[in-house]
Amino acid sequence: MGRLVPAVTRALDILELFLDGDGTLSAPEITRKLGLPRTTVHELVTTLAARSYLVQVPDQPGRYRLGVRPYQLGSRYAEQLDLAAEGRQVARSVAETCDETVHVAILEGADVIYIAKVDSTHAVRMVSAAGRRLPAHCTSVGKMLLASLSEEALAARIPEGAPLIAMTDNSITSPEELRRHLAVIRERGIAVEQRESNPDVSCVAAPVRDSTGQVVAALSISVPMIRWSEERQEELAELAAKGAGELSARLGHRRRGA
Template structure:
């Protein structure tokens, strides 16, 4: 574990004081409860107020309450919890239909993180786990999520001329080739991975949208090559799209992008 930053720790200590009592505090209250120097408290309170983590109580000079920023962060955290919980339920339903491994993943930087997963009951199946992180360009969920980004944001994450890491001989390593693949994903609305993260597995993925129409996740079905065929791929594409639509509806999406 890295070294804790004292100033950040003190700022968080101040924010956590608002969990008790009536939810308002003065600078002297903070000095007394945390045993910190008045100058330090003044600087921390000024910084937290400037960033909207706390705000002055109207009509009570010198007293503070939580600002809008903690609410925004908490709302985003709640959205992620809802996505993971709903994603797990939908993934289970899809897996029961096809008896293959189903994932729901989100994009973080240039990686995907699996937030929900349901295993196939077959003896031969994809081995993975919720919480696993993989390079986005090597996965069907990652391709779907990268394809949903605005071009400037995609360019910032995947710069031209910078080779991409390979997980298998089939992995796309050329950013230009990846952009061609993403253009196809946008056109079809489905992403396909052909043994690009695992030499023995192929996957299909469809986009999951929130109530605003923004793509916030992707749902995939992973199949060992011994059960993969073009006919099976077409069936699973339809099933992944159906599952992603159901999850989108659970998140408040009502059609349209």
């Protein structure tokens, strides 16, 4: 690895300060937060402003906010993102950690579509494929995605009073029961499915967010019942959340306080 350039590092440190608070800072505030010499901060801020990375706040002399250049760079980065490709990379990493089948799925209507899948190396594993469509209410990824919807959007996909199809004896078939289940998922931030789409498999799923904070996908870990337990569920729920968080970060999401 090459040597880090101190001046570039300091300039990037200044830019990253604007990710918190109200998005505006003065040179003295930057000096205090980073512990840099006042003259150094002045030179760096002047340079960043000259290149449109920072701009002075109108009617607030001495205060700065992000300029247009970071937005242009972020937009170009977002243009080249591919959710399926990024999902496969993260799913591969998660699968290598737990050696179970990992999926990434999106919501379409009342169904989920799997856009990425990485298999376990075990002889006993889940049989599925990228591109497969399943009823959302029968899967952990689907329930995670349904739980992220507003009441209006959920009602458009799952009308109250309309029976839901069952894939197994454990599938939820009542919209009212489903809504109670989704309320728990919203509170926990994790969805669990126990033999609801496959009588021999249980799953856990976590939400994937884009740069705006919107849930755009879900990542799940699927486990045959012979390897499932309450302890294993908790372990995999934590790993699914970590993997979903990594994929979210790749899509530009930044957690509050991060």
